[in-house]
Amino acid sequence: MLLVPAWRISTKRLYAICAVVGILSLASLGLLLWGKTQAGPPPGGLSRSQATQAAWTHVDAGATAVASSELRKDFNTGFDLPVHRWTWVVTFYGHWELLCQGPCDRTTEWVAIDYSTGQWIASEYSYPVRGPANAQTPGKK
Incomplete structure (x- = not known):
């Protein structure tokens, strides 16, 4: 004991x-x-390079380079769309004449791609605000 x-x-x-x-x-x-x-994320989804290639087909012609690409869980586009469980969000640099007059500063556009299927979900521009004429961020598609 x-x-x-x-x-x-x-x-x-x-x-x-x-x-x-x-x-x-x-x-x-x-x-x-x-x-x-x-x-x-579940196995078998798109790789980063596959998602970037898919996103290039949905970005507008003013795109010049990829700024970032990230995998997001439960992604909400901010539009009236359902939340996507796993999404690649690829952001592009570019020059788009949106609401600015004359030459615009460099802007970005993000493109959301479904992780499992590779289908386009949504896209949206963002750009520097330099006064009341540029006070909005327009949606696209």
């Missing part, structure tokens, strides 16, 4: 407690690792 201060625990009971703690620790670690694998 092992004597622990203030408790009298038999060796058999101490081994049982250690076994339960060990099993619970392993189960917690397993759940933690399993949860991390479930957090990412």
Whole structure:
């Protein structure tokens, strides 16, 4: 018998407690690792380069370069469209004459592509605001 201060625990009971703690620790670690694998996108979707290629076909002619491409979960376009579980959002730099008079500063346009199917979801411009004439961000498509 092992004597622990203030408790009298038999060796058999101490081994049982250690076994339960060990099993619970392993189960917690397993759940933690399993949860991390479930957090990412499902396998088989578009790669970054495939999404960028698909987005190029939907961006307007003023596009000059890709600014960024990111995979977003539960993407809301801000339009009256359903939320998409996994979406590639590719942002392009370009020069578009939207609402500005004369030459415009460099602007951007984002294009949302469905991660699983590669279908176009939505696009929208954004550009620097330089006064009341440029106070809006127009939607597109």
